[in-house]
Amino acid sequence: MIKDSKIPAPTIERLALYSRPLENLLKSGTDLISSEKLAYLCDVSSAQVRKDLAYFGEFGIRGVGYNTEALLNEIKNILATNREWTLCIVGMGNLGSAIVENENFKKMGYKFVAAFDVDPEKIGKTLPCGLIIESLSKAGKLVQSLHIEIGVVTTPPSGAQKVSDLLMDAGVKAILNFTSFQVSAPACCVVENVDFTMKLENLAYHLGRSQSFIS
Amino acid sequence: MIKDSKIPAPTIERLALYSRPLENLLKSGTDLISSEKLAYLCDVSSAQVRKDLAYFGEFGIRGVGYNTEALLNEIKNILATNREWTLCIVGMGNLGSAIVENENFKKMGYKFVAAFDVDPEKIGKTLPCGLIIESLSKAGKLVQSLHIEIGVVTTPPSGAQKVSDLLMDAGVKAILNFTSFQVSAPACCVVENVDFTMKLENLAYHLGRSQSFIS
DNA sequence: GCCTGTGAATCCATTCACAGCT
DNA sequence: AGCTGTGAATGGATTCACAGGC
Numbered sequence: 001m002i003k004d005s006k007i008p009a010p011t012i013e014r015l016a017l018y019s020r021p022l023e024n025l026l027k028s029g030t031d032l033i034s035s036e037k038l039a040y041l042c043d044v045s046s047a048q049v050r051k052d053l054a055y056f057g058e059f060g061i062r063g064v065g066y067n068t069e070a071l072l073n074e075i076k077n078i079l080a081t082n083r084e085w086t087l088c089i090v091g092m093g094n095l096g097s098a099i100v101e102n103e104n105f106k107k108m109g110y111k112f113v114a115a116f117d118v119d120p121e122k123i124g125k126t127l128p129c130g131l132i133i134e135s136l137s138k139a140g141k142l143v144q145s146l147h148i149e150i151g152v153v154t155t156p157p158s159g160a161q162k163v164s165d166l167l168m169d170a171g172v173k174a175i176l177n178f179t180s181f182q183v184s185a186p187a188c189c190v191v192e193n194v195d196f197t198m199k200l201e202n203l204a205y206h207l208g209r210s211q212s213f214i215s
Numbered sequence: 216m217i218k219d220s221k222i223p224a225p226t227i228e229r230l231a232l233y234s235r236p237l238e239n240l241l242k243s244g245t246d247l248i249s250s251e252k253l254a255y256l257c258d259v260s261s262a263q264v265r266k267d268l269a270y271f272g273e274f275g276i277r278g279v280g281y282n283t284e285a286l287l288n289e290i291k292n293i294l295a296t297n298r299e300w301t302l303c304i305v306g307m308g309n310l311g312s313a314i315v316e317n318e319n320f321k322k323m324g325y326k327f328v329a330a331f332d333v334d335p336e337k338i339g340k341t342l343p344c345g346l347i348i349e350s351l352s353k354a355g356k357l358v359q360s361l362h363i364e365i366g367v368v369t370t371p372p373s374g375a376q377k378v379s380d381l382l383m384d385a386g387v388k389a390i391l392n393f394t395s396f397q398v399s400a401p402a403c404c405v406v407e408n409v410d411f412t413m414k415l416e417n418l419a420y421h422l423g424r425s426q427s428f429i430s
Numbered sequence: 431g432c433c434t435g436t437g438a439a440t441c442c443a444t445t446c447a448c449a450g451c452t
Numbered sequence: 453a454g455c456t457g458t459g460a461a462t463g464g465a466t467t468c469a470c471a472g473g474c
Contacts, residue, residue: 035433150415197231205295280454
């Protein structure tokens with residue numbers, strides 16, 4: 001199904017991007033879409049859309065466009081988002097709680113089956129979603145018995161690497177890290193770091209520059 | 216202070232990255248750092264560190280390295296994070312609430328001065344941080360009177376563009392968008408889209424591929 | 431005529447390798 | 453000797469432009 005080995009990382013990110021408007025188009029009954037239109041909806045170039053898709057096959061019809069539903073299915077298949085994934089989360093502060101409760105994740109097939117913390121105050125409490133907060137010391141066993149595939153880290157930054165290592169040792173194959181500490185991992189695992197204070201610093205940079213033009 | 220116009224976007228992102236370990240090094244009393252060491256801590260190449268910094272000036276001493284404190288200050292100055300920024304947030308669901316409460320933001324100088332929602336159930340409620348949730352209809356006036364510079368959007372995706380437009384019309388110069396809808400903006404404004412379900416899809420892609428090697 | 435798929439050309443970012451300073 | 457700063461070389465990704473099929 002997949003043509004060949006080396007696909008640019010930005011291409012993968014954009015596939016996820018493309019799937020968003022496709023989902024909407026499908027609901028609204030639009031069953032045909034051109035690269036031009038999809039590109040517009042995602043704020044990229046049409047050549048980019050065509051090239052990205054061409055890495056994985058020939059999904060379109062020349063002179064016509066892409067079938068919305070078929071294309072969306074292909075993308076989901078490529079991204080492996082047409083199945084359920086089993087996750088756990090460590091660090092049940094404000095952010096962690098918000099993330100487990102997020103209905104969107106569940107809708108998209110990301111299912112939290114365990115929540116951990118080290119704070120004795122929190123351990124044992126039941127979350128609105130029904131999960132009971134477990135001691136982090138149980139993570140090793142639960143990752144195995146519940147076949148947890150992805151670990152989400154929302155601890156303070158100082159604990160991020162240790163927690164990630166613990167989860168990966170226990171068998172987790174991917175880490176989604178929300179702390180400001182850049183987590184590293186062996187080649188067998190994948191890590192995504194999502195530090196959103198970094199995004200704010202980016203905004204600050206641009207604002208700072210445009211303001212200095214005025215003064 | 217800044218050498219010239221076109222600086223690569225990845226460079227800006229990495230400056231924020233560099234500031235994290237520098238902050239720690241400063242606290243631990245390390246007052247000298249080489250590009251090699253800093254690179255190691257951030258998981259990039261030392262040439263990359265030097266090139267990134269060289270866009271903005273000559274901060275190091277040949278044969279010696281960089282002064283930790285001076286370098287951190289330069290970076291903060293470049294990113295314009297050595298001052299306070301005034302923010303508001305729209306959409307007080309789980310995620311929105313978690314973000315306003317985030318102590319880290321405040322510590323870094325990002326100060327929320329208003330929180331909005333459209334849900335009459337939520338309007339008027341007081342948040343733990345002390346802010347009262349206001350009706351979105353008051354956003355126009357409050358953005359002006361409180362000199363709000365950055366708007367954070369944590370609404371459902373369907374409302375993201377409308378809310379962003381409203382905030383930008385009112386005078387906000389930057390949007391941090393947490394919804395899955397890709398918000399676009401006029402040239403005078405900056406938008407950062409932080410869709411973390413996209414990060415999960417990325418992980419799923421890699422996991423899906425490595426599993427298909429086994430089967 | 432219209433729109434996809436794709437080699438070729440272009441653009442951009444990273445890495446190399448070394449000159450220059452301490 | 454050690455480490456920065458930087459032109460030159462390399463490697464990737466995006467855009468161009470058009471051939472191929474509807």
